[in-house]
């Protein structure tokens with residue numbers, strides 16, 4: 001299951017201002033990667049959804065109390081674009097993840113290369129791929145949640161908006177909440193355009209306080225889609241048990 005490189009996407013990711021993105025991630029716990037995918041790449045990726053042979057499972061969210069809508073987890077080998085995004089994004093995010101873990105006094109550290117991190121997941125029994133395509137219609141939504149699939153947790157993940165807001169759908173905003181110690185929850189609505197990606201904390205992130213860093217618990221979800229169809233690509237870096 002090594003990840004095929006999509007060279008165009010790899011170059012595009014390397015060209016982003018990762019110093020500024022890392023600073024935004026440290027400050028907010030999330031950051032937008034503008035126009036990560038072109039409109040054509042978005043629609044080509046969304047068009048994979050009905051191809052059963054590409055996926056290992058199909059989830060109807062309402063059946064599990066996850067919200068309303070559906071998603072499919074890809075099988076290995078991942079489509080080249082998805083595998084390319086996963087490997088190239090991981091390489092940029094691993095240093096941020098290691099810094100976060102140090103600040104949160106967590107002992108786990110992440111290898112520089114995603115292939116090596118996957119070997120670590122697989123050794124822990126987390127062998128099933130987690131990248132997924134999601135699809136929401138009118139009235140659908142995604143409840144606030146965390147994408148944890150075992151003890152191996154890479155602390156950042158990415159979601160790419162494959163549909164055009166305003167044209168393909170209305171409503172359906174990407175929402176994050178954070179719970180600071182002894183405070184009520186704070187919400188952020190992430191402004192995403194067609195092909196934009198959001199990088200965000202899976203579970204918790206460090207925040208600088210007057211007496212050092214403390215951990216803030218994060219959740220993400222999607223508000224109700226009012227009209228049309230909203231499709232996303234989710235990229236989670238740990239595999240699932």
Ligand SMILES: O=C(O)CCC(=O)C(=O)O
Nearest residue numbers: 134147159174222232234
């Ligand atoms: O559809 C979205 O924007 C969120 C999808 C999601 O929960 C994920 O990618 O983990």
Ligand SMILES: [Fe+2]
Nearest residue numbers: 145146147220
């Ligand atoms: Fe999620």
